[in-house]
Amino acid sequence: MSKPTTTKRSLVRRMTMGLLWAIAGGAAIVYGGALVYANVVRLEVDAAVIAGAVEPIRAPSDGVMLGVGIKPGTMVANGSQLAKIHDPEVERQVSLASVQLERARHALRQHEAHLVSEKAKRDDTLIITQAELKAVQAEIASLEEQLVTAKARVERVGGLFAQGFAPRQKLEDHTNQHAILNAQLKRARILEEQRSALVASAAAGRFFDGNRITGNLAELEAAVQRARAEIDVATEELRVWQERRAAAVVTATGDGRIMRVLHGEGSAVRAGDTVAVYERKGERTINAFLTQNEILRVSVGDAATIYIPALRLRLPAHVVAIDRAAAFLDDVESRYTWRQARDSGVRQGDLDRTARAVLRLDNDQAEQLRRELEPGTPAVVSFQRRSLDTVLGDFRTVADRPVDQPAEKRL
Secondary structure, eight states: OOHHHHHHHHHHHHHHHHHHHHHHHHHHHHHHHHHHIIIIIEEEEEEEEEEOOEEEEEOSSSEEEEOOOOOTTOEEOTTOEEEEEEOHHHHHHHHHHHHHHHHHHHHHHHHHHHHHHHHHHHHHHHHHHHHHHHHHHHHHHHHHHHHHHHHHHHHHHHHHHHHTSSOHHHHHHHHHHHHHHHHHHHHHHHHHHHHHHHHHHHHTTOEEOSSSEEOOHHHHHHHHHHHHHHHHHHHHHHHHHHHHHHHOEEEOSSSEEEEEESSOTTOEEOTTOEEEEEEESSOOEEEEEEOHHHHTTOOTTOEEEEEETTTTEEEEEEEEEEETTTTSOOTTGGGGSOOOOOSSSOOOOTTSOOEEEEEEESTTHHHHTTTTSOTTOEEEEEEEOOOOOHHHHHHHHHHHSOOOOOTTTOO
16 A cells, blocks of 8 residues: 555544544533533522412311312302202201291191180170170169159158158158169179179180189280290291301302312312312412522522423513522412421421522413413423622622712713
């Protein structure tokens, strides 16, 4: 093989190796730059979730779910009825109260019938006693007239007897007749008093049957009043149980969308059980959980990029709030946030994500992606890492400060 050919192959080999080393070096530089960008320039956090105003819908009482007309995705309005709760105990109490009310009404009807009968008896007795009283009063009037006439006769015969024109026997007969009429008048007046008392007694519902006083009009009137009071009590009791049954309804506490139904048709629930979970209408945000060191490199207003692996979406966002005590959350809220130990006695360290940054999507994309961005969907957030170097920060502040112009040039 000739020397020029060997030299040419060696040159190609050296060029090839140089190109490979150049490519490897470029890749190393790019990789190093990417590492620097990812670890120095940017701050990437994979502990982030889509957050929304998620609230539970709870059962107001014990019972069985009936008429469940909701499913995931159903839009609900504030106060709308979602289901009814059938409580056997409440239904039993409603039935018992209805029976008690009907029994009280039946007792009232009976007492009212007895009262009507007693009033009719009273009216009949009153008519009879009033007629007897009128007869006695008529007899008294007749006796009074007869007594006046008898008295006049006694006086006339007495005058004739004194003059000798009438015998003593005739005077004595007229005197006896006058005394008899006077005694009859007194007995009639006594009878009048008795008849008047009987009329008053009959008007009050007490009847005299010749031997004793009968009639229980006052007792029957009291029984009617008592029966009416029992009806009022039974009606109020029935109303209370009916209101309790009417209140055994699952309603939405606000406008929103059903996310999950935990108890369906025919499910047995207890008071306070979560029947469904719904999301209130409101702006969708992203909660990113950071360590205490990382949260210092983020500030409100910083731009960030949200990557949602489940949907393979990249969305622009910005920081709207920062909370360094986000690890201490309520148990309900922790369902759709990054869960951390709470009141466990374990000291949180620097590696624990105890801080939270709240981000909002730009360009109203949260409303457009509301149905796709379910609360609890994991996300990755990339922040612009801020420098914590106070010395450089002081120099930067001095450099950015405007230079005061002389007084004559300020004009």
